[in-house]
Amino acid sequence: MVDLNKSLRVPPHNIEAERALLGAVILKPETIHDVSAIVYPESFYADKHREIFR
Numbered sequence: 063m064v065d066l067n068k069s070l071r072v073p074p075h076n077i078e079a080e081r082a083l084l085g086a087v088i089l090k091p092e093t094i095h096d097v098s099a100i101v102y103p104e105s106f107y108a109d110k111h112r113e114i115f116r
Contacts, residue, residue, distance in 0.1 A: 075107030084114055 083101065087094050103112040 073107065077108060077111075080106050080108060080111045084111060087115075 083097070087097055101115070103115050106112045106115060
């Protein structure tokens with residue numbers, strides 16, 4: 063039997079932080095090399111943010 067509590071859990075995320083990071087990289091594209099060393103598309107909760115980061 064599937065535990066409903068486990069199947070309904072949402073991973074921790076912060077949409078505002080994702081937006082801020084993407085905005086910072088857009089404003090200063092030279093930072094993408096440093097950022098991409100520690101942040102990956104899979105790091106984002108929002109699908110649209112993953113696509114933008116790619």
